[in-house]
Amino acid sequence: MNNNIRVLLVDDHPVVRAGLRAMLADFEGVQVVAEAADGGAALAELSKLHTLGEPVDVVLMDLQMGPGMDGVTATGKIKAGEAGTPPPPVRILTTYDNDADILAAVEAGASGYMLKDAPPEQIRQAVVSAAAGQTALAPEVAARLMGRIRNPVHALSAREVQLVELLATGMSNRAMAKQLFISEATVKTHLVHIYGKLGVDNRTAAIAVATQRRIIRNQ
């Protein structure tokens, strides 16, 4: 009989996979049955294990994965049943916590979001609770999201986000005005509002903060 939680690791770093494998090996009732270096390989592994009659109970997935399919896309496909399996719970396990990634992952169907600097016990909990069908966020992540919800004052409007995006490409006020078919005065007004909401007092600091919070995506 089998009381084990069967885990699929998805991460492009061999070092991280080895670390998780070693960590989870120390825990009773958890078993790493397969690994994948990107989203495409993860889907293939899920499918293969399904046809072998050895289904996966939990997927531990990184988000940033070099050249291959990223974690959000892969999570979405898994949840859409594209692996040909009943979708197992997907736990995101990544390095950085930023609003955009978290929201995207949750929207794609992830059941939780953990950080790689978590202590082993937290990671074990993540796997166990995922297998039990529960959702869970790392404490740091949960705290930040709560702050977000409580503080809608600092949320940029869609137009303001648009401005920040252009800002980050290095455009002048005049250039942004032309691009958006508005006057420079309006651009300046938007910028002042943006500075206020982001708690900065110049455009480069606004870019820094917006990048850090992943309000905008770069590259």
Added chain:
Amino acid sequence: MNNNIRVLLVDDHPVVRAGLRAMLADFEGVQVVAEAADGGAALAELSKLHTLGEPVDVVLMDLQMGPGMDGVTATGKIKAGEAGTPPPPVRILTTYDNDADILAAVEAGASGYMLKDAPPEQIRQAVVSAAAGQTALAPEVAARLMGRIRNPVHALSAREVQLVELLATGMSNRAMAKQLFISEATVKTHLVHIYGKLGVDNRTAAIAVATQRRIIRNQ
């Protein structure tokens, strides 16, 4: 007798430490004798092992390490002998490759720069060659530095890279001048040179280009 290479791991992620430990355990002649979660702990470990008569042959060091002392600072202190030991070779093992980090690490005395997505064999090589007193860069890193050397016209100097880094944090000319203990005039001169080399005409565009070319890190 002891033919082993004695390694100290320095990384704030338990997962990564476990991964490296597991990987290196598979290799003959390599032995992880201690671990540290930040630069301060690394110095303490070096010192402790030295007094025990069990010196460290190679340090594998991460750069970004959360709240504690960062890897560049720690490398500098180790190389300055602040651990009370003959300085062992320090190999940087980090996630991102960008000129700013590489230059800072090499300047601090690191003997090599590896990326965490490297395959196990490359990581083993890094440890072995470091123990042999050689310097080594990851292929990706080496390729980019070669590009710099072949194209020195558009290559930023170390000082200029430093400026761009501060620039990207949103600092004003005055703030950068204070931070670097130079005059605003000098800051402006550097910026003009940077604009010329990057082919832009303002600071935000400089940040955009520098980020895209991985002259600075984008987080």
Added chain:
DNA sequence: GGCCCAATCAGCCAAACGGTTGATCCGCGG
């Protein structure tokens, strides 16, 4: 229907920034 807010625009003034010219000092390499 009245209210709030995002989006739009104007004008003004001070501060910061960008462009230029020119200068000194220092280390490295032919």
Added chain:
DNA sequence: CCGCGGATCAACCGTTTGGCTGATTGGGCC
């Protein structure tokens, strides 16, 4: 030894940005 390039600083000037006050329009909401 002499030149070259990097790093440092100064003065000047025009342009851009930031900070402020105020105004209009249109959409959503109670």
